[in-house]
Amino acid sequence: MRRRQVILSAAGVAGAAAFMLGLGAWRTRERAAPNPLLPLPLAAMDWQLTDHLGQDVTPADWLGRPAMVFFGFTYCPDVCPTTLLDIADWLEDLGPDADKLTVALITVDPERDTPQALADYILNFDPRIIGLTGSPDAIARTAANFRVRFEKVPAGEGDYSMNHTAGVFLFRADGRFASIIDFHEDRRFAVPKIRRILA
Amino acid sequence: MKTILLATALLLAAPVAQACETFTIGDISVERAWSRASIGTDRPGVLYLEITNAGATDDALVGIATPADAMLMLHETVVKGGIASMSHVASISVAAGQTVALSPGGFHGMLMGLTEALTEGATFPVTLTFAQAGSVNVTVDVLSMRAEGPGCDDAK
Numbered sequence: 001m002r003r004r005q006v007i008l009s010a011a012g013v014a015g016a017a018a019f020m021l022g023l024g025a026w027r028t029r030e031r032a033a034p035n036p037l038l039p040l041p042l043a044a045m046d047w048q049l050t051d052h053l054g055q056d057v058t059p060a061d062w063l064g065r066p067a068m069v070f071f072g073f074t075y076c077p078d079v080c081p082t083t084l085l086d087i088a089d090w091l092e093d094l095g096p097d098a099d100k101l102t103v104a105l106i107t108v109d110p111e112r113d114t115p116q117a118l119a120d121y122i123l124n125f126d127p128r129i130i131g132l133t134g135s136p137d138a139i140a141r142t143a144a145n146f147r148v149r150f151e152k153v154p155a156g157e158g159d160y161s162m163n164h165t166a167g168v169f170l171f172r173a174d175g176r177f178a179s180i181i182d183f184h185e186d187r188r189f190a191v192p193k194i195r196r197i198l199a
Numbered sequence: 200m201k202t203i204l205l206a207t208a209l210l211l212a213a214p215v216a217q218a219c220e221t222f223t224i225g226d227i228s229v230e231r232a233w234s235r236a237s238i239g240t241d242r243p244g245v246l247y248l249e250i251t252n253a254g255a256t257d258d259a260l261v262g263i264a265t266p267a268d269a270m271l272m273l274h275e276t277v278v279k280g281g282i283a284s285m286s287h288v289a290s291i292s293v294a295a296g297q298t299v300a301l302s303p304g305g306f307h308g309m310l311m312g313l314t315e316a317l318t319e320g321a322t323f324p325v326t327l328t329f330a331q332a333g334s335v336n337v338t339v340d341v342l343s344m345r346a347e348g349p350g351c352d353d354a355k
Binding site: 074075076077079080082085086088109112120121124126142151155156157159161163164165166180182183184 | 235236240241243244245270274276278282283284285289303304307309310311312344345347
């Protein structure tokens with residue numbers, strides 16, 4: 001009986017030690033070099049853009065609140081309205097909690113998307129969404145921080161369209177990247193993902 | 200008098216019912232044709248609809264035109280490796296017995312040279328040409344900029 005207790009407590013100590021080691025390894029891994037495929041933490045980003053009201057915005061301005069960010073452009077007939085409508089629906093589903101989020105559309109088409117053009121567009125969806133634009137260099141730097149890719153595609157007669165990363169990025173209040181909501185992702189998964197950064 | 204009242208009632212009811220109207224040519228029927236209101240004429244408009252081929256022969260949508268737009272084209276949104284792109288498609292096949300939807304995030308008509316802004320509640324005509332069945336004129340309902348689907352009672 002006594003021997004069994006000793007064995008059990010030894011096993012308990014070994015188990016606890018293994019748990020602590022594992023936890024240590026997990027925490028170290030989290031602080032390890034950034035994954036080149038995922039967005040940087042907001043605190044490590046270095047962009048500066050202008051919002052649809054003409055105000056300067058930097059990633060530091062977003063720290064302290066969870067953030068939902070996506071890239072697009074207002075001359076986009078299908079993907080961007082679809083994403084914006086999804087976002088407007090998610091915000092509605094979240095109810096009053098949605099007010100705790102920073103929600104931003106960053107344009108990949110700064111040539112056409114002036115602050116005014118962004119304002120005209122996004123106000124049709126949800127007034128809580130912020131539109132961000134800047135110089136082509138500023139947009140390129142921002143996209144690099146988020147690991148977003150985009151390219152201009154000629155569409156005939158001097159017109160053009162943009163290919164771009166379509167997912168919606170979620171960041172925790174401390175600026176750490178949390179997850180991506182993919183285009184076409186089921187709403188049953190999208191809203192819980194957002195709730196996780198609000199928790 | 201009664202006839203005039205009836206005609207007025209029909210005129211008033213017509214814009215509401217149109218998105219659910221079915222347009223038929225041969226074995227092909229087209230329904231749930233809708234678009235979203237545009238901001239001015241610079242930004243492109245969009246066109247969504249559903250095509251059903253009730254026949255025994257495969258068909259394909261090979262042409263699309265409208266007086267509302269200088270260059271209406273068929274596009275498909277493709278998301279590959281997280282990147283969304285739109286590719287121009289020359290035709291959309293509609294196999295025998297199948298329904299193909301032009302719907303948000305997939306196939307759609309892109310109106311890149313709007314002659315005037317698309318306003319909510321308005322309609323515009325589109326001519327669809329099929330390889331087998333021929334051409335059919337369809338009335339497209341312009342819904343709100345926030346519409347996510349056709350405004351039909353029986354919408355999916």
